Amino acid sequence: MQKLDGNVLAGPMSQVMTGDATSARGRCAHCGDVAALAQAVVYADGGWYVARCRRCDNVLLTIVEADDDVRLTMTGITAFTMAV
Amino acid sequence: MIAHASWHVATVSATRPETPNARRIILDIADWPGNAAGQHVDIRLTGEDGYQASRSYSIGSSGDAPSIELAVDRVATGEVSPFLVDDLMVGDQLEVRGPLGGWFVWKPDASHRPVQLIAGGSGVVPLAAIVRAHRAAADVTPIRLLYAVRTPDDVFFREELEQAAGDTGSSGVRVDYVFSRRAPDGASRPAGRLTRELLGELVLPPEQNPLVYVCGSTPFVERVLGWLQELGHEVDDVRAERFGGS
Numbered sequence: 001m002q003k004l005d006g007n008v009l010a011g012p013m014s015q016v017m018t019g020d021a022t023s024a025r026g027r028c029a030h031c032g033d034v035a036a037l038a039q040a041v042v043y044a045d046g047g048w049y050v051a052r053c054r055r056c057d058n059v060l061l062t063i064v065e066a067d068d069d070v071r072l073t074m075t076g077i078t079a080f081t082m083a084v
Numbered sequence: 085m086i087a088h089a090s091w092h093v094a095t096v097s098a099t100r101p102e103t104p105n106a107r108r109i110i111l112d113i114a115d116w117p118g119n120a121a122g123q124h125v126d127i128r129l130t131g132e133d134g135y136q137a138s139r140s141y142s143i144g145s146s147g148d149a150p151s152i153e154l155a156v157d158r159v160a161t162g163e164v165s166p167f168l169v170d171d172l173m174v175g176d177q178l179e180v181r182g183p184l185g186g187w188f189v190w191k192p193d194a195s196h197r198p199v200q201l202i203a204g205g206s207g208v209v210p211l212a213a214i215v216r217a218h219r220a221a222a223d224v225t226p227i228r229l230l231y232a233v234r235t236p237d238d239v240f241f242r243e244e245l246e247q248a249a250g251d252t253g254s255s256g257v258r259v260d261y262v263f264s265r266r267a268p269d270g271a272s273r274p275a276g277r278l279t280r281e282l283l284g285e286l287v288l289p290p291e292q293n294p295l296v297y298v299c300g301s302t303p304f305v306e307r308v309l310g311w312l313q314e315l316g317h318e319v320d321d322v323r324a325e326r327f328g329g330s
Binding site (some may be wrong): 001002004005006007008010011018019020022023026035036037038039043047065 | 086089090124126139140181182184185186188304320323324325326327
């Protein structure tokens with residue numbers, strides 16, 4: 001498992017959203033920190049990614065790319081705001 | 085506007101040694117929409133048994149051309165980079181997803197906000213793309229690059245950085261090298277690791293309100309981010325991109 005940051009989510013997130021998700025901003029549902037997704041702490045292993053809040057370590061989202069599926073779970077992020 | 089990312093088939097059109105441990109790889113991608121300086125791609129390799137491995141690589145070039153330049157460092161224990169550095173041949177095809185990322189990018193704009201780039205090792209790749217984009221646009225934004233690298237032989241994009249540093253006038257880029265293991269003959273500083281004191285000397289001060297880009301291995305980036313904060317830079321004025329060993 002590697003400790004990285006939210007920039008690495010650009011590829012996986014492009015499978016579920018149009019536009020760049022890493023420059024979108026969101027609020028941590030636990031501590032209220034507002035940041036770009038690129039600023040999150042990301043742990044990556046194979047096609048698995050867990051993004052955590054840079055401030056309180058709360059899990060913001062997980063995304064898994066495996067075979068022909070991509071599975072996104074966004075439990076810890078609110079007010080996810082993307083430029084259109 | 086950032087072009088939408090998708091998977092593309094890329095063909096290797098040229099390769100050359102970047103350093104003794106790294107390789108420049110030029111990929112032609114017929115349907116590439118172009119990319120901004122600082123963006124990256126995901127490269128996916130599929131083995132004969134169907135096993136897939138995917139890794140992110142920063143693009144060292146930018147613009148509308150249907151081709152991109154990568155510079156890949158060989159990580160001996162990695163799954164993907166030894167193949168890219170040692171085995172990939174001109175004419176080979178790769179699956180490439182991109183262009184990716186809209187946060188760790190730089191484009192010339194009318195504000196000309198000063199830019200400080202800080203690279204650790206092969207983390208210089210997206211920052212070299214920014215330096216090259218600045219030069220290609222003859223932009224007058226003040227840019228400084230601090231490049232921490234082991235020895236002079238390990239410098240990526242040597243020629244491009246020398247050209248940018250050699251430009252006189254307002255479009256020139258100041259490049260400072262911090263050699264950790266061996267400095268060139270006649271260097272003003274002996275070899276040694278980057279320290280907070282050296283960082284404070286070689287980066288634009290917070291009073292100049294620079295936008296700071298830091299790219300390198302995770303430990304390098306986290307050390308630098310801590311020092312930048314101690315030197316008074318605001319967290320949200322610093323954009324970071326970390327990479328692991330791949």
